Amino acid sequence: MTGDHQSLALLLFLAFVALTLAITTWAGRDRHGSPEEFYAGGRLFSPLENGFAIAGDYMSAASFLGISGLIALFGYDGVLYSVGFLVAWLLVLFLVAELVRNCGRFTLADVLAARLRERPMRIAAGTSAVTVSVLYLVAQMVGAGSLIELLLGSTGGAARAWTVVGVGALMVVYVAWGGMRATTWIQIVKAVLLMGGAIALTVLVLVRFHGDLGGLLGTAADRSGHGRDFLAPGLKYGGGWTARLDFISLGLALVLGTAGLPHILSRFYTVPTARAARRSVVWSIGLIGAFYLMTIVLGFGAAAVLGSDEVRQSNPSGNTAVPLLALDLGGGQGSTGGTVLFAVVAAVAFATILAVVAGITLSSSASVAHDLYATLSRRPERTPRSEVRVARLAAVGVGAVAIGLGLLAQDLNVAFLVGLAFAVAASANLPVLLYTLFWRRFTTRGAVWSVYGGLVPAVLLVIFSPVVSGAPDAIFPGVDFQLFPLSNPGMVSIPLGFLAGWLGTVTSREPADAARYAETEVRALTGAGAA
Template sequence: MTGTHQGLALGLFSVIVVVTLAISAWAGRVRRGSPEEFYAGGRMFSPMENGFAIAGDYMSAASFLGISGLIALYGYDGMLYSVGFLVAWLVVLFLVAELVRNCGRFTLADVLAARMGEPRVRTAAGISSVTVSVVYLVAQMVGAGSLMALLLGGTGGRARTWTVIGVGALMVLYVTLGGMRATTWIQIVKAVLLMGGTIALTTLVLIRFHGDISALLTTAADRSGHGRNFLAPGLKYGGDWTARLDFISLGLALVLGTAGLPHILSRFSTVPTARAARRSVVWSIGLIGGFYLMTIVLGFGAAAVLGTDAVRASSPSGNTAVPLLALDLGGGAGSTGGTILFAVVAAVAFATILAVVAGVTLASSASVAHDLYATLSRRTGRGARGEVAVARVAAVVTGAVAIGLGLLAQNLNVAFLVGLAFAVAASANLPVLLYALFWRRFTTRGAVWSVYGGLVPALALVVLSPVVSGGPGAVFPGLDFDLFPLENPGLVSVPLGFLAGWLGTLTSSEPADEAGHAEAEVRSLTGAGAA
């Protein structure tokens, strides 16, 4: 892009950053020393506001950049991400939302503590939540780096590095300044911008093909280099048994992982009642469903308008397909219309990344302060303000770790990276959550074993997979220790999480606290005694 066009896009970026920082500063003036205010925004958000915020939290860089890019590269198989991310909300709606609002206070560990107050359960849940949050943050960092590298005319180097560092610094500012109240309003603004930008791009794609979906798909297949196979299953996950098992593993992780994501679970504590939590999910499903339908049009539109080879040439993982599509739809490179549309889409994508990293960082810092610090620390007298101070420090540390990992994983697709985060969440968090809510005999040992029995294998299998080593697209392409053949560990690690919880309970010498389960059951179903 020319200097003028880069200046326009950077100017829009600056406006987004200034507005979101102003929101954080404004929100930070409201009772920011209270844990309930910092973690849950005072529980004063309406179902519609929280629904928009949940949608803003969920529709990340993986959705806007990564999924569309995967569809542009792999057609039907890339579309499976859209289906998995959407279907996952049925699990949240029917099994999790109301019960978590009634049982929990701020974090996943609070839900478990409604039945078992053992410090080691809270510690295990805190470690798991922080781990999932960091993996999720890495994907957002990679998306930000790809976006800025495209804007500045390169595919790597200092542009990516400084963008990742800048996003990390901004997310720390959002959390430390405004807590949940600021994060929520940033996510609401982001959801409105993202839906508006996606609707505009989808409309332009359909206008380009005169509303003929068949013509769109046919052109996409012709320009993909794969012919009709582009529209059929198997281009990415067909072939040998490894690819087919990878598909099953990915689907399992996507469908089950959402219900275990810490930043999604924490959103249910921001509304006053369980009924409001359920209505929030209904609002978010409507927004998210419409959005994912449009990402399918954008993905096939990028393949049809740009061609798969052009998408891959810009970014081998497809992360820049949507911005390049916007540039072409607006009139092409060098045109004023193309530059404006590209700049708007890039700014919306950047706002998407900023909002999501703020929400995930807040969830991670809450787990560190509310679960780990409050459990491990033996000091007294610091009170609630001391916990909030620790949460702010934790946000800084989380940001630093996410920046470092984001720089290592910058060549991977962001939707794929989020799929790994979902696998870890589905392996470590979901089994213990469902057992605690629905199994009367569940014990403290079962809870601890369930968390670590899913978390450790999930992380170990990722490290030993082709994602980290053994190929040109791996994190460490020069090394080769890929002993596990699947790219996503969910097929193995999710059952292990459930199995470990079951075995831990059966082998436990402690009696099951049936009275505690009965009390928690009444509380989860009726809301009696809920915070």
């Protein structure tokens, strides 16, 4: 893009950034700075508002850019991401949402500390939450960089690098100044914009093919370069036993990971009751389900309208498929309609990234301040206000780490990167959460072993996987210290998390506290005594 068209697109970007900063300023003024206000927005949001915010938090750059790109490149195998992300919400609805709202105050560690020894649990859960959050943030940074690089027509990587830095700086401002209240309203605005943009593009794709889904799929297969194999399983995950196991590993991570994501769990604390938390999830499932169905149309639409080769040429991982599709549907390169539609879609995608990184950063800074600092600090003058100050400083630190890792992973698909974060969440957080809520004999040793028994193997397997080295598209393609053949560690690390929790419990000399479990069970099921 050049000239006036590029200026229009940049203007829309700046307009949204200005809007979000205005929301942050409004939300951040006249607040008393208590942890409840900063972490949970005062618990004043309705189920509808929180449902939109959850959807805004969940429908990330991985969903809008990454999944559609994977479908455009790999057809049927890319659809796995849409299905996995959506099915995961059934687990959240039936097993997690209401119980977590009743048992905790601000973080996952609150749920665990309700029946287990507080200090070791907060340290373990806080460490895990920060690790998962940083991995998730990296994916959003990569998506933002790919988007800006396409917008500016740059191929040297400088635009991507500066965008990663800029997004990191913005997310620190959102969290440090506005807290949960600002973050929630940004996510609500983003969810409305994203659904509107996805609906408009889906309608345009269907109009292009006169509502003929068979014609859409047939054209996508023809232009993919793979023929009918594009519509059948195996194009990405069917090359051999390693690829098939990777497919299973990814599926487990996507379906089980959502219930362990810290920034999703923290959203249940922004409503006044457990019933409101459950209704929030129902609203979010409706929005998220409709959205993921549209990503399938957009992915196959990009393959049919543009061709897989053009998508790959723009970005090897497919992250720019949707903006390029918008450009073509609006009239093509150089047309005013194409430029306007491209700019709107790019701005919506950028809004998606900003909203999600704000939510993740808030969650991770809450874990640092409320769990790690509150547990490890022995300063007698520590107060709730000092905890909030630490949370704001933690946002800066988390942002700096995410920026550094985002610069390293710029060439990886954002949906793939999110799959890694889901695997770590499912390995470290889900086992200990389910054991705490449903296993009467569970002990503190079992909980600590469960967290670290899932977290450490998951991170190590990623480090020694083809994602980091030993492959042409690895983070460090010039070196090879690959030891683990799978790109996603979920198939190994998730069972290890459950196994470590069981083993730690059965070998523990400390008996389970039956009274505290009974109290937790009553509180989880009835809401009696919930904050």
